[in-house]
Structures are given as C-alpha cells and as structure tokens.
Amino acid sequence: MKMITAIIRPWKLDDLQMAVARLGVQGITVTEVTGYGRQRGHSEHYKGSEYQVEFVPKLRVEIVLDDTSAEAVVEAISNVCRTGKTGDGKIFLAPVGEAVRIRTRESGAAAA
Amino acid sequence: MHQDKKRTKGSSLMRGLGAALLLMVPALVFGADAPPPPNKGDISWIMTSTVLVILMTIPGLALFYGGMVRGKNVLSLLMQVMIIFCMGILMFAIYGYSVAFSEGTNQFFGGFSKLFLKGMTGDSLTGTFSKATNIPELGFFIFQATFAAITPGLIIGALAERVKFSALLVFIIIWLTFAYYPIAHMVWFWAGPDAYTSQAAADAVFAHNGFLFNKGALDFAGGTVVHINAGIAGLVGCLLIGKRVGFGTTALPPHNVPMTMIGASLLWVGWFGFNVGSNLEANGFATLVFTNTLLATAAATMAWILVEWVVKGTPTMLGAASGAVAGLVAITPACGWVGTMGSIAIGAIAAVICVWACSGLKRKLGYDDSLDVFGVHCIGGIVGAILTGVFNSPALGGTDVYDYVANAYPDPAAYDMGAHVISQLWGVGVTLLWSGIVSLVAFKLIDMTIGLRVTEEQEREGLDTVSHGERAYNN
Numbered sequence: 001m002k003m004i005t006a007i008i009r010p011w012k013l014d015d016l017q018m019a020v021a022r023l024g025v026q027g028i029t030v031t032e033v034t035g036y037g038r039q040r041g042h043s044e045h046y047k048g049s050e051y052q053v054e055f056v057p058k059l060r061v062e063i064v065l066d067d068t069s070a071e072a073v074v075e076a077i078s079n080v081c082r083t084g085k086t087g088d089g090k091i092f093l094a095p096v097g098e099a100v101r102i103r104t105r106e107s108g109a110a111a112a
Numbered sequence: 113m114h115q116d117k118k119r120t121k122g123s124s125l126m127r128g129l130g131a132a133l134l135l136m137v138p139a140l141v142f143g144a145d146a147p148p149p150p151n152k153g154d155i156s157w158i159m160t161s162t163v164l165v166i167l168m169t170i171p172g173l174a175l176f177y178g179g180m181v182r183g184k185n186v187l188s189l190l191m192q193v194m195i196i197f198c199m200g201i202l203m204f205a206i207y208g209y210s211v212a213f214s215e216g217t218n219q220f221f222g223g224f225s226k227l228f229l230k231g232m233t234g235d236s237l238t239g240t241f242s243k244a245t246n247i248p249e250l251g252f253f254i255f256q257a258t259f260a261a262i263t264p265g266l267i268i269g270a271l272a273e274r275v276k277f278s279a280l281l282v283f284i285i286i287w288l289t290f291a292y293y294p295i296a297h298m299v300w301f302w303a304g305p306d307a308y309t310s311q312a313a314a315d316a317v318f319a320h321n322g323f324l325f326n327k328g329a330l331d332f333a334g335g336t337v338v339h340i341n342a343g344i345a346g347l348v349g350c351l352l353i354g355k356r357v358g359f360g361t362t363a364l365p366p367h368n369v370p371m372t373m374i375g376a377s378l379l380w381v382g383w384f385g386f387n388v389g390s391n392l393e394a395n396g397f398a399t400l401v402f403t404n405t406l407l408a409t410a411a412a413t414m415a416w417i418l419v420e421w422v423v424k425g426t427p428t429m430l431g432a433a434s435g436a437v438a439g440l441v442a443i444t445p446a447c448g449w450v451g452t453m454g455s456i457a458i459g460a461i462a463a464v465i466c467v468w469a470c471s472g473l474k475r476k477l478g479y480d481d482s483l484d485v486f487g488v489h490c491i492g493g494i495v496g497a498i499l500t501g502v503f504n505s506p507a508l509g510g511t512d513v514y515d516y517v518a519n520a521y522p523d524p525a526a527y528d529m530g531a532h533v534i535s536q537l538w539g540v541g542v543t544l545l546w547s548g549i550v551s552l553v554a555f556k557l558i559d560m561t562i563g564l565r566v567t568e569e570q571e572r573e574g575l576d577t578v579s580h581g582e583r584a585y586n587n
Contacts, residue, residue, distance in 0.1 A: 044365065045424050047434055047484065048471030051363040 001096040001112045002070040004077070006061040007033070007089040012081045013059055019080040020063065023073055027112070029062040039087030058089060064096055064112045147237055150247050153394045154240070158251040161389020165258035168382030169197045173265050176375025176433070177272065180483050183367040184574025185273045186584045192277070193265045196284050200261030203288055205229055208260055209253055211293040213301060219323035222297050229253065239304035240392040243516070247392055255389055260296070263338045264288055269483030270346030271564075273356050273364075274571050277579045279564045283554050287345060291550040295543055296337050298322040299329060308516035328532070329539030330500050330513065332401070333390035335445025335493045336539045343490020344544050345551040346481060352555045353564050355480035357571050369429050376433035380409055383440045387447045397448070404447040405440070408459030412439020415463035431467075438466040438488050442496030449500050451509025458503060462495045490544075497540050501532035 008016060013030065020028065034055040041053040065073065074091055082088050101111040174193040178186045204212075210226035217223065226232065229250075236249035264284045271280065302325050303317035318326060324336070331337060358364065366372060387405045391398045416435025417427035442462030443455055450458065470487035481487060504510035506524035515522055558564055565571075570578040577583060 045420075045426070045428065046365050047428075047430050048467075048474055048487075049364070050424075051365060053363070 001064055001099055001109060002067055003094045003096050004061075004063045004065070004070060004074060005092040005094070006063075006077050006081070007035070007058050007091075008061060008077075008081045009083070009087065009089060010057060010059050013061070015080045016061060016077055019076045020073055023069065023076055025063055025065060025069075025073060027063065031060045031062075033058050033060045037087070037090065056087065064099055066109045066112060147246055148244050150237065150251075151245070151393075154245075154247050154392070155251055157394035157398070158247055158255055158389060158392065161385035162251075162254045162258055164382040164385025165255070165262060165389065166197075166382075168379050168386060169258070169262040169265060170194055172375050172378030172382050173262060174375065175371050176379055176437070177269055177372075177483055179368040179371030179373075179375060180269075180366040180430075181272050182364065182574070183584060184576055186367060186371075186576065187580050187582055188277070188575035189268065189272060191580055192268045192275075192280060195281065196265045196268070197261045199281065199284060200264055200288060201257050203285065204257040204260045205253075208288065208293050209256065211289075212260070212296040213252075213256065215301075215320050216297070219319070219321065219326060220294050220298060222293075222301060239306055241305060241514075242393060242395075243305045243519075245393060252392070256296075259334060259338060259386075260288065260292060263292055263334075263342050266338070266342035266485055266489055267346045267349060270350040270481045270485040271353050272482040273575065274353060274565050275349075276563060276566050277575075279558050279562055282558055282562070283349075286554040286557075287547075287550060290554075291341060291345065291547045292337070295324075295341050295546060298324040298542070299331050299337050299539060301325065305516045311517050314517050324539050324542060327538040328513070328535035329497075330449050330504060330532075330536065331445040331497065331539060332448035332500075333387045333444045335441070335496045335500070336543045339441045339444060339489040339493030340497065340540060340543045341547045343486050343488075343493055344548045346485030347479070347490060348548055348551040349555055350479055350481045350486070352552075352559065356482065357568055359480045366430060369433075373429055373433050376436050380436050380440060383409075383444075387444060391448060400452070401447045403452050404450060404455035405443055407452055408443035408447075408455040408462075409436050409439040411456040411459035412436060412442065412463035415439075415460040416467055419464055419467045434466070434470065434484065434488060435463045438463045438492045441489055441492035442499070445493070445496045446500040446503060449511055449513075450503035451511070454499075454503030454509045458496060458499045461499065462492050465495050466492050494540050497536045498533060501534075501536035502529060504532055505529055 006016070010032075017028065034057050036054055036056055039056055041056055044051050044053055063073065070093065074093065077091060096112070098107060099109075099111040100107045170193065174190045177189040177193065181189055205228070207224070207227055209229065210224050211222045214222040214224075214226045232249055232253065234248060234250060237246040238249040238252045239245070240247055264287060267287070268275070268280065299322055301322040303321060307317050308314050329336065356364065384402060384405055388398050388401045391401050413432050413435040416438065417431050420431045421427045439459035439462060442458050446455065446458055466488050469491040470484045474481065474484075474487060502508065504512060505527045506512050507527065512521050512524065512527055555564060566575065566578060
C-alpha cells in the first residue's frame with residue numbers, strides 16, 4: 001500500500017476529487033495547511049505596520065491505496081492540479097505498513 | 113391617511129383654551145420668576161443621546177479594539193471596556209459628578225454638594241446653553257456619566273495584550289479621580305447662561321467657573337476632556353509598560369477586521385449622541401452640530417484611505433475605520449463652534465496628520481501604542497482643538513462665541529484668531545501636562561506595588577485564558 005500526500009492549491013480540491021473518484025478512489029483526507037516552496041508570500045499592511053507574509057495557504061490531501069493504482073492516481077492529480085505557475089504544489093509517496101477498517105476490523109489492502 | 117375624526121367648531125376652541133391654561137400652570141404653581149419647565153423634546157434628546165453614547169462603549173469601542181488584537185486576547189479587551197464602563201458609571205454617581213459639575217472653592221475641582229447625587233430627583237433642573245431653558249439634572253448626569261465611563265476605556269488600547277487586569281482597574285480609579293474629573297471641571301463647569309445678566313454678574317461668577325473655561329478654551333463635546341486627556345495617558349502608559357513580546361520582529365496583525373469595522377460603525381453612529389447631545393437641547397443648532405459630525409467623519413475616512421492608496425498602494429478596511437474615528441475625534445471639540453465646510457477641512461486635515469502619527473511618527477519614536485490611542489485620540493484631539501480656534505471664525509463659516517451679557521454674537525470683524533488659538537493651546541497644554549503627570553505617577557505607583565504587566569509566559573499564552581479563564585473561540 002502507498003500513501004499519496006499531495007500539497008495543492010486550495011481551489012483545485014474539487015477538480016482533484018472528481019479526477020480521483022473517476023479512477024475508483026473511495027477514501028480521501030484533507031487538511032488546511034500553510035507553507036511555502038519556491039512560491040513566496042506577499043506583503044500586508046495594517047495601519048502603519050507592514051508585514052511580509054511568507055506562508056501561503058494550501059491543502060494537504062492524503063490518499064492510501066494499493067501499489068498498482070498509485071501511479072495512475074499520482075498522474076491524474078498532477079495533471080488536474082497543474083497551472084504552470086509557481087505554487088502548483090508537490091506530491092509525495094510513502095509506503096504504508098498496515099491499514100485497518102475500524103467498523104469491520106478488516107486489514108490489509110481491503111481496508112485501504 | 114385621514115381618520116374619520118369628527119371635529120366640531122366648539123371642540124377646537126376648547127382645546128385652545130385648554131392649551132393656554134396648561135401653559136399658565138407653571139406660572140400659577142411656581143410664581144412669575146419660576147424656572148421654565150423642561151421641554152419634552154429636549155428631555156427625549158438628552159436621554160437618546162445618552163443611550164447612543166452607551167452604545168458607543170458597549171459594544172462599539174469594545175468591538176473596535178477587540179478586532180484589532182490577536183484572537184487569544186480579544187476577550188481581555190472586551191472585558192476591560194465593559195468593566196471600566198461599569199466602574200466609571202458608579203464612580204461618577206458616587207462622587208465624580210459632584211467633583212466635575214458642582215461649584216467648588218476654586219477653578220480646578222468642584223465640591224461635594226452632590227456626593228451620592230444628593231438632592232437630585234426627577235424634578236431637579238440644570239441649565240443648557242440657552243437662557244431660561246432647562247433640562248432635568250438627572251438627564252445631564254446620565255449623559256456626562258457615559259462620557260466619564262467611555263473615556264478611560266480609550267486608554268486601554270495603548271496597553272493592550274500585556275496589561276494586568278487588576279492593575280488597569282486600579283489605574284482607572286486614580287486617573288478618573290485626579291485627571292478626568294478636574295479636567296472636565298476646568299473645561300466645562302460654568303455658572304450657566306442665566307447667571308450672565310450683566311458684566312458685573314459675569315465677573316462675579318468668574319472665580320468659580322472652570323480654569324480652562326475662563327481661558328476661553330472651546331471644547332464642545334470633549335476634544336480635550338476626553339481625547340487629549342485619554343490620549344496622553346495612553347502614551348505615558350505604553351512607554352512605561354513597554355513593548356509587547358515580539359513587537360518589531362513578529363507579525364501582530366488584527367485577528368478580525370470585520371469586528372473592528374462593526375465597532376467603528378457603532379462608534380460613528382453613537383457619536384451623534386456624543387456630539388449632538390452635548391448641545392443639551394434639540395433645537396436648530398443641534399442639526400448644525402449633527403451636520404458637522406457627519407461631514408467631518410466622511411471627509412476624514414476618504415482622506416485616510418486616499419493617503420494609504422497613494423503611499424502604500426492599497427486602501428484598507430482598517431484604514432477606513434481608523435480614518436472615521438480620527439475625523440470624529442477631531443470634530444468633537446469643534447462640532448458646535450464651526451461651520452459645515454470648516455468641518456470637512458477639519459476632518460481631512462486631522463486624518464492626514466493622524467495617518468502619519470500612526471505610521472511614520474510611531475516608527476520613528478519606536479513606542480508600542482498597540483491600538484493607536486496617542487496617534488488617533490491625542491493627536492486628533494490636538495489638531496481638532498487648534499482648528500476649532502481657526503474655523504470658529506465667522507470669516508471661515510464659524511459661529512464665534514455668543515456673548516451672554518450682550519445677548520448677541522460679537523461683531524464678526526472683531527474675531528481675533530490668534531487669541532482664540534492661544535485659548536485653545538491653553539486647553540491642550542494644561543490637559544497634556546495635568547493628565548500626563550497624573551498618569552505617570554499612577555502608573556509608576558501601580559507598577560511598584562502590584563505590577564503593571566503580566567509575565568512574559570502569560571503574555572505568550574494570551575490574556576483571555578490567563579486573566580479571564582476563558583477562550584473567545586471554542587471550535
């Protein structure tokens with residue numbers, strides 16, 4: 001099993017969800033995060049105080065699935081989330097040791 | 113819509129007779145020299161104005177300040193405003209009204225004749241700015257009480273996010289007693305228009321009028337008494353308490369600008385009570401005071417955001433809210449003394465100077481006046497006070513100062529702007545010195561005994577949990 005962790009632009013979430021659903025992905029977890037890569041932030045000013053805000057809001061999307069499906073899903077996410085401008089994000093893959101479905105106590109790939 | 117009221121010729125005659133009889137009742141009951149009974153319109157207006165000023169404090173000022181601090185400190189600002197308001201009201205009832213608005217042995221402090229509002233009932237009367245015109249004294253009391261309760265709330269902006277709650281409350285008690293009540297007395301206490309029957313009578317009451325009133329310092333609704341007074345106390349406080357942890361290195365942006373906008377809007381709307389209520393009567397002149405308040409604030413808001421747009425690149429909501437408040441502060445002393453176009457000028461000029469005070473000046477001098485109490489209230493108040501002396505001139509649309517002995521306005525050609533501005537500078541100078549020194553002593557004493565500031569660890573945690581055991585947002 002693999003965990004796909006994708007850092008994407010927040011407004012790309014709907015496109016991503018539809019694309020991975022078409023490939024049969026049935027589980028997804030989304031968190032609001034903040035960070036930066038090469039895309040830097042912007043400046044804000046509040047009544048005489050000026051702040052350089054380095055961090056940019058993003059979404060972290062996590063999907064756990066079997067090894068064979070992973071490559072296609074990564075490709076789909078990549079295509080749908082690309083704008084061509086700095087800040088499109090990143091995708092990381094990591095191996096997953098075990099997965100358990102809480103309701104049925106199933107484990108292994110069936111639970112992912 | 114016309115109802116089908118049947119009116120006979122006879123009944124209108126009866127109503128006319130009845131009205132005439134009713135008007136004679138006060139003379140029949142009180143005698144020929146009786147004080148005229150208050151006008152119900154005036155009574156309604158002073159009560160409505162009081163309600164508006166209460167709204168300015170809770171929740172206006174509370175939300176205005178609350179939105180500007182970080183989320184972990186918002187409750188502390190709301191609490192400070194609300195509790196100071198309650199304390200201010202009670203103190204004013206117990207002894208503040210007497211010290212500020214009764215006759216004392218000197219020109220600086222009133223006496224104790226009205227301690228605990230002694231003798232005041234619903235029938236007690238007090239004068240206005242017109243001869244032979246009274247309003248209920250309790251109406252004047254409640255109105256002034258709200259002023260005494262909102263003014264100390266302004267100061268907390270300079271100490272935000274680091275002051276100890278108990279220390280703040282003790283400071284407010286000392287500051288109201290030794291700075292606010294005497295300055296209110298000096299600027300606003302006088303014998304009233306009915307005492308000015310002749311020059312000799314005017315000279316006789318001089319010794320008991322307020323010191324700054326006698327200097328001719330004009331302050332219609334509290335530019336000196338409220339804004340310069342609180343503003344300088346704020347500056348002294350922020351210098352003594354020191355900068356917030358992380359000031360200058362960490363970003364400390366407002367956590368809720370919409371909240372600040374709501375607060376600023378409530379302040380603007382409520383300020384019509386603050387300024388126009390200070391007229392004490394609901395007459396034609398009150399509509400001029402209203403107009404001045406409206407125009408100055410609109411002009412100030414525009415001026416502030418235009419400066420931001422040009423200098424910083426974008427006009428901000430926080431800037432618009434601050435601009436409005438700056439304009440309101442500046443027009444406060446002037447609203448009953450200047451003309452409509454003068455108000456526009458005052459609002460715009462004050463806003464431009466305050467923008468600089470809140471950015472350039474602040475950065476240059478390096479103090480952490482967290483919510484710009486000095487930059488907006490003190491500087492705005494000083495600009496407004498001085499410009500009152502300028503735009504009071506009939507040549508610039510102003511009203512000049514009514515002569516209650518001659519019962520007429522002075523000759524417009526005789527307006528001495530230099531003398532007027534000097535009178536205004538007396539008000540500014542004495543207030544800055546008096547309030548500054550009282551604040552310095554009070555803050556120092558408190559810091560040496562119970563301590564003015566929370567610990568660094570507590571400050572990092574946030575005042576809401578540390579001082580109040582609560583979180584503002586629990587989801």
